[in-house]
Amino acid sequence: MKIRVFRLWFLACLLTGVVVCSATAAKVEATKDARQSSYQLMTAENQAMQNDPNLNPALFWVIDGHSLWKQKVGKKEASCASCHGESGSSMKGVAAQYPKVIKGKLQTLEGQINRCRSDKQEIATLAYESKDLLALTTFVASQSKGMPIAIEESLQNKQDLLQGKAYFNERMGQLNLSCAQCHQDRAGLKLGGSLIPQGHPTAYPIYRIEWQGVGSLQRRLRNCMSGVRAKQFDYGSIEMAQLELYLMWRARGMTLETPGVRP
Ligand code: HEC
Numbered sequence: 001m002k003i004r005v006f007r008l009w010f011l012a013c014l015l016t017g018v019v020v021c022s023a024t025a026a027k028v029e030a031t032k033d034a035r036q037s038s039y040q041l042m043t044a045e046n047q048a049m050q051n052d053p054n055l056n057p058a059l060f061w062v063i064d065g066h067s068l069w070k071q072k073v074g075k076k077e078a079s080c081a082s083c084h085g086e087s088g089s090s091m092k093g094v095a096a097q098y099p100k101v102i103k104g105k106l107q108t109l110e111g112q113i114n115r116c117r118s119d120k121q122e123i124a125t126l127a128y129e130s131k132d133l134l135a136l137t138t139f140v141a142s143q144s145k146g147m148p149i150a151i152e153e154s155l156q157n158k159q160d161l162l163q164g165k166a167y168f169n170e171r172m173g174q175l176n177l178s179c180a181q182c183h184q185d186r187a188g189l190k191l192g193g194s195l196i197p198q199g200h201p202t203a204y205p206i207y208r209i210e211w212q213g214v215g216s217l218q219r220r221l222r223n224c225m226s227g228v229r230a231k232q233f234d235y236g237s238i239e240m241a242q243l244e245l246y247l248m249w250r251a252r253g254m255t256l257e258t259p260g261v262r263p
């Protein structure tokens, strides 16, 4: 049965020409996975800014991050590179798996970097959104550029994932809107001047033109929460990590673009 359908389709393709054929193939692809990175919604100019290493301002953070990576610090004179290698290529694929449950606690990538600072380097942790933590995170995450987001549901993360999903669907703030009501039900529609994206965290940390700097996913989420006049989750809180986890799971299989650019 399947073979016959395929043959018919193939025959139709031969008769009608390649154009129709490839259009059909693209359509099949689109219905298979309708998820879309907000990269797709950007102007050609902003897309070029992300793609071109000479234009992407986030690359300054990557370069800063690489310097910090190699810097020997603390009484132990240990750098990230001392344990993980000079180039950072040992971090390939790591960002695609975060947030991750480590020793029973859900950690974001930023949280894990801080764990290494306190436990391995024996120095102070870095504040969320500080220049150094953003630089290190952008450097580590950029090692996974082009790789698929690899969050799977597991026995360890199941509770956190469910909690994150609950937050995503919970109405909040004076506007009484949930994340889902915008990013699922109204994705593709206009809100004021901007198009509502599907809200996939495929490019973080991002250089946001509005911020004139690099920011974390949590900064972006706090923006959306204040947009609906809701009480924002704290930086580095478990609630934030759970929401991040759900968003990354929802985007599983999509390509990581870090360092990304957004308007
Ligand atoms: C003394 C050695 C040491 C130093 C220094 C160190 N790390 Fe680590 N790091 C480890 C070990 C060991 C692990 C494995 C997990 C664990 O034990 O926590 C790890 C895990 C990680 C992970 C998670 C990898 C994964 O697959 O989940 C990241 C990200 C990371 N380190 C980043 C850094 C950064 C950034 C620095 C510098 C700020 C740093 N580390 C400094 C030893 C070190």
Ligand code: HEC
Pocket: 037, 038, 039, 168, 177, 178, 179, 180, 181, 182, 183, 191, 194, 195, 196, 197, 199, 200, 201, 202, 203, 206, 220, 221, 224, 225, 227, 228, 243, 247, 262, 263
């Ligand atoms: C009122 C509608 C609305 C609500 C509610 C809302 N957002 Fe957003 N969100 C937006 C808009 C609009 C943008 C894009 C803004 C821009 O480009 O300036 C956005 C951007 C994002 C992005 C960035 C995507 C990217 O590619 O960088 C993520 C992630 C996101 N939202 C997640 C959430 C989460 C999680 C919640 C719930 C806590 C939420 N949003 C609530 C409208 C909303």
